[in-house]
Amino acid sequence: MNSIKQPHIAVIGAGFSGAYLTKLLIDAGIRVSLFEKSRGTGGRLSSCSLDNHSADLGAPFYTPTTPAFKKWLDQQPDIATWNTKVIDFSGKTLPSETFHLAIPKQSSLTRRLIQGAHFAPSTRIAKISHNANKQDHKNSIYDNDGLLLGHFDGVIITAPAAQAGPLLNTTEIPRLATAYSNIANQITSQASWVQVLVLKSSDRITPDLIKGEHKLLFRCIKNSSKLNRTDGLGNDVWVIEANSEWSELNKNSDPENVRKQLTEAFLKLLPIQPEILATRTHRWLYARHEAVDEEFIWDSETCIGACGDWLAAHHLEGAWHSAKMLAKTVINKL
Template sequence: MPLKNIAIIGAGLAGATLANRLTQAGRDVTIYEKSRGTGGRLASCRLGDTPTNLGAPWFQPESKAFHDWLLNQPDIQERVLEPQDFNGSPLAPVTVLSVDPYQSCMTRRLTEGAILNTGVRISALHSSENGVTLEDANGRKIARHDAVVVTTPAPQALPLLAPVDDFVRLAASVDTLPTWVTVVGLEQGCGAGSSYLCGQHPVLSRAICHQRTPLPGTHSNTKPFQEIWQLEANADWSLDHEDSPSREVAVKMLESFSRITQQTLKITGLRSHRWLYARHESPLTDDYLWSDKQYVGACGDWFRHDGSEGAWLSANALADKLLQEDA
C-alpha cells in the first residue's frame, strides 16, 4: 500500500525538501515544527523590524545536484565575495548562494503544499499496524499518520526513534558541536574592508555583513541600521562557553569584533543565540533511516554528508525511497 498520509517532524532544510518532494508527488504531508517558523538552522530573526539570518548564512554546494537545484530556486542569488582575514589581509574570492532576502524564505516556500503546524513539539512516536501516533510535549496523542519521518538533529531524534532500537543506537553514536551566533545592528558602518571576515581568531570564526544600508520602507521605532553583522564564534570557544549566559557571550563577541574593526561600535540592535546542535561531527554512513515494519524514518544533516548539502541530499534520498515504493 502506498503511504498516503505522511508526517514530517521538523521544518528545516531536510524536512522542507522532503515535504516538497512528497507533496509534488501527490502525498498528504503534515509537518510538526516546535519553533514559530520554518528554517531550523537556516532560521532568521528580527532586529527591530528587520529580518536577518541567524543560522547558516549561505550555501556552498559541492555536488552538481545540489548546485543545479539551488540555481533553479526562484529566491536564490549567487554572490562572489572578496573576504579578508581578521587582520585585514585579502583572501581568495568565494562564490556563495543564498536566499533573498533571508535564508528561511526558501523553507517556507518549500513547505507550501503541506499542512504546517508550528509551535508543536513532538515528544514520542507510537508505532502500530494502524500507523504511527504522535504524542506532543504535554503527553497528548495528537494525530495518527501512515508514516513519520524525523528530520531533527540527532540528539533530538533520539526519543522519537524509540520504536526502532537500532535507530536509537545509531542516532546516539553521532556527536554534535554547539555554535554561538551574535547578530548586531550598527547605527554607523564599522569600517571593515570586506563584508566577509574570517580566519584564525581566539573567539570568532567569521563575521558576515548582511546589510550595508538601511532597508527602504521599514517603519521601526528603533534607529535604522546602517549595517547588520552576523558574528559566529569558533567551535572551541563555543564549546568552552556552552553554558555561559547569552549576555556575557554577546559582550565578549562584540569586544572581539570591535578590536578587529578598531571601531567603537554604535549598537542599535542585538540578538545572541546558542545553536546547541549546530553541526554533526560524525555523520552516519547511511543516506537515511527507514523501517518498513514500523513506518518510521529519519533524514537530515547527520547522514553521510554534513551541513545543509547533507540535509538536502539525505532528504532527497529518502524521498526517492518512499516514492519508489509506488512505482
C-alpha cells in the same frame, strides 16, 4: 497499506531537510502534515528580527560541493548568488568568494518548499506510537501535553541527532532504537554561539566576510550586504559566529558574558568604533554534527524513518542529500 488511498505522512521538523522532503513527497502525490516546534520554518537556516532588522541566525549561505546540489540551487526562484569581499582576522585581503543564498532571508526557501503541506508550527512532537494491528494510518503522534495529533501511514523525523534519538525510542520498536544507537554512537554534535550586532552606518567597514584563525571567532558576516537585506536607514547588521571549540567550552556560559566577549573581539577587528544600536545573542546547541555515511534511517515495516544533516554529511548539502534519498525510498514504498 491501501494503494488507492492517498498516503498521509507526518514530517517532524521544518528545517531544510524537512522542507525539502515535504516538497518531494507532495510532488509525488503524497499528503504531508508537517510539525515544527518553533514558530516558523528554517531550523538552523532561520532568521531573526531585531527592531526593523532581520538577520540570518543559522547557516549564512550555501556552498555547493557537487554539480547536482549547485544545479538544484540555481533552479530555485528564491536563491541568488552573493559576491563577497573577504579579509582575514589580521586585515589581509583574501580572494573574493561567491555564495548561494535565499532572498530576502534564508528561511524564505523553506517557507516556499512546504507549500501544499498542512503546517503546524509551535508544535513539539513528544511521542510516536505504532499499532501493527492496523491496516492504514498505523502510526500516531502526540505533542508535549500528550495530545493525539493524528494517525499517519508514515512518520519521518528530521530533528538533529540528539532530538531524533529520544523520539525514535518512544516508538518502542527495538529495531528503530538499535538503528539509531548504532549511528548515534559515531556522531558528535557541536554548539555554536552567534551574536548579531546592528551598527550605526559606517562606510569604513567594507568587507562582507571576515574569517581565518582566531582564538574565539569563526567568521563575521555583514548580513546587511546580502541581497535584499538593507533596512533603508543604511545601518550595518553583522552576524558574528564564535568558533566551535570556544562555543563548546562556553556552551553553558551566561549569554550576557558571551555577548560581551564576542562584541569585544569583533570591535577589535575594526578601524573605528561604531555605535551599537541593537544586539541579540543566540546559542545553537546542535549547530553541526560529525555525520555518518548512512544517508537516512527507514524501517519499511513501520514506515518510520529519519533524515537530516547528521546522516549523509554535516551541512546543508548533506541535509538536502539525506532528504532526497529518503524521499526516493518512501515514494517507492508507497
